[in-house]
Amino acid sequence: MRRKAGFLIPIEVAILEAAVALRKAGQSEVHGYELAKVVQGIRDATRLTAYGTLYKALSRLEREGFLASRWEDPSLAATDSRPRRRFYRLTVEGERALADARAAERETTAQRPAAAAVR
Amino acid sequence: MNAERSATWVRRWVSVYTLGLPPETKQRRRDEIDDDLWCQAQETAESGRADRSLAGEILARLVFGVPADVSWRIEQGRFGKPRPRPERSLAMHARLPAVLALVGGAMWTIWPIGEAATHALSGGEWHGGLGPMLVLVSLLGGAVVLALATISLVVVAQDVFPGLMAALVILGALFSTLAVVAFPPAIVALPITSILVMWQLSRAGALPTWAFWMHGAAPVFLLAIFLAGLAGVRVGDDFGAATLPLILLAVGVLYLYPLSWLAIGWSLLRHRTIAPDLAVGAGAA
Numbered sequence: 065m066r067r068k069a070g071f072l073i074p075i076e077v078a079i080l081e082a083a084v085a086l087r088k089a090g091q092s093e094v095h096g097y098e099l100a101k102v103v104q105g106i107r108d109a110t111r112l113t114a115y116g117t118l119y120k121a122l123s124r125l126e127r128e129g130f131l132a133s134r135w136e137d138p139s140l141a142a143t144d145s146r147p148r149r150r151f152y153r154l155t156v157e158g159e160r161a162l163a164d165a166r167a168a169e170r171e172t173t174a175q176r177p178a179a180a181a182v183r
Numbered sequence: 184m185n186a187e188r189s190a191t192w193v194r195r196w197v198s199v200y201t202l203g204l205p206p207e208t209k210q211r212r213r214d215e216i217d218d219d220l221w222c223q224a225q226e227t228a229e230s231g232r233a234d235r236s237l238a239g240e241i242l243a244r245l246v247f248g249v250p251a252d253v254s255w256r257i258e259q260g261r262f263g264k265p266r267p268r269p270e271r272s273l274a275m276h277a278r279l280p281a282v283l284a285l286v287g288g289a290m291w292t293i294w295p296i297g298e299a300a301t302h303a304l305s306g307g308e309w310h311g312g313l314g315p316m317l318v319l320v321s322l323l324g325g326a327v328v329l330a331l332a333t334i335s336l337v338v339v340a341q342d343v344f345p346g347l348m349a350a351l352v353i354l355g356a357l358f359s360t361l362a363v364v365a366f367p368p369a370i371v372a373l374p375i376t377s378i379l380v381m382w383q384l385s386r387a388g389a390l391p392t393w394a395f396w397m398h399g400a401a402p403v404f405l406l407a408i409f410l411a412g413l414a415g416v417r418v419g420d421d422f423g424a425a426t427l428p429l430i431l432l433a434v435g436v437l438y439l440y441p442l443s444w445l446a447i448g449w450s451l452l453r454h455r456t457i458a459p460d461l462a463v464g465a466g467a468a
Contacts, residue, residue: 096215097222110345111240112223115193115216116248117341120255135214147217 072165075113075121078103080130080162083154093134093151096122122152130158186227186234189241190220196245200256208259239346247341247349280339281451283332288444290325294318323363326370329444330356333377336384343387344380352376374402374440381447394447401440404433 072080082102086094096119100112112118125131131152141148197216201209220241227237333356337349344352355376362370378399385395 095218095222097219100219110343111243114244114246114248114251114341115219116251116253116255118219118248119212119215120248120251123255146221148214149218150211150215 072161073121074107075103075117076125076130077162077165077169078106079118079121079125080154080158080165081106083131083152083158084162087154093153095149095151099152125158126152128157128161129155130161131155186224186237186241189238189245190224193220193241193245196249196252200252204256204259243346243349247338250338277339277451280332280335281448283328283335284444284448284451287325287328287332288441288448290321290328291441292438292445294321294325325441326363326373327360329377330360330373332444332448333373333380336380340384340387340389343389344383348379348383352379355379374405378402381443390447391450394443394450397439397446398443400443401437404436 079099082099083094085102085106086098091098099122100118103109103118104112113121122131122133126133132155133150133152136149136151138148193216194213197213201212204212223241224237227234334353337344337352341349355372359369359371359373359376362368362373378395381390381395381398384390385392
């Protein structure tokens with residue numbers, strides 16, 4: 065089965081949620097590691113999301129138009145003696161996709177009360 | 184291994200899987216990973232955590248990301264020609280372990296039946312031929328498939344497994360496949376590792392609790408028999424009329440193991456995810 069356009073897997077939902085949370089905290093642009101940290105909290109995970117999983121998800125979210133990105137000015141990175149950084153920003157489409165994912169999740173949860181009951 | 188060496192392995196791997204991509208795509212991925220490694224190292228240094236702990240975490244993030252890296256690389260196309268391909272759905276993520284669980288469970292469910300049938304048809308003697316061969320294939324093949332199912336569950340639900348447990352489970356499952364080629368007792372590692380996996384998934388709310396209990400019943404039963412044997416408990420022939428029901432009960436309990444694989448496979452196919460439930464309805468974190 066191929067994924068429908070706009071369909072989000074859990075890691076992508078978590079990334080969008082992290083972007084929303086960081087924006088609420090006053091940070092409209094975030095880099096990959098920051099997202100990984102917040103995603104770890106959201107998913108209550110024991111470790112940070114794997115490099116491949118994280119950056120593949122970011123790549124796909126950007127391709128779908130749910131995130132926009134830009135590279136920072138290299139001189140800033142040089143001043144701080146660190147690698148250059150890529151910043152991501154949540155788009156309106158991303159917010160909409162997240163809302164749709166939440167609605168779908170609520171619907172799925174409502175459709176399987178029996179499964180939830182046996183847990 | 185120290186953190187710097189782990190980071191070097193990450194960079195080497197990035198160089199490998201970005202091979203043949205346009206320089207700008209390659210550089211983008213390298214820079215992003217470099218920044219991530221730098222941030223992680225900075226944060227670890229500030230928190231005063233041990234270098235060895237960071238090294239382990241970097242390696243775990245590397246290993247668990249390999250399937251996604253390979254999949255991303257395939258999407259990029261060969262020799263820099265972008266070949267956009269739809270990504271696999273959430274169903275596909277859980278589908279591999281689900282299918283392996285179903286196939287392995289089915290193979291282990293049928294082999295005792297096949298063996299009993301073969302035994303009955305051959306008058307209790309092993310004559311070779313297709314029947315016994317099928318029994319052998321389903322028994323040994325099932326062991327390998329179930330080991331792969333165990334490993335794939337850990338990889339797919341990587342977030343819920345502590346690094347050490349994940350490593351032990353993967354090694355244990357690989358070790359159990361030795362039973363097929365050279366070392367039959369190694370098969371013991373399969374139920375031990377799979378129980379660990381089901382326990383952790385069940386704790387994380389990713390599998391129904393009953394699946395864990397169903398899965399663990401047979402190995403615990405076998406362990407009890409083993410311990411009873413060690414303790415010198417003897418089961419004599421004086422059960423009389425109760426012998427057959429007891430045998431049927433024992434067979435039923437042992438059958439729970441392959442049947443639980445079938446149930447877990449089916450559960451994964453139906454629910455389409457083994458990731459922990461996300462609090463998507465509860466607002467942003």
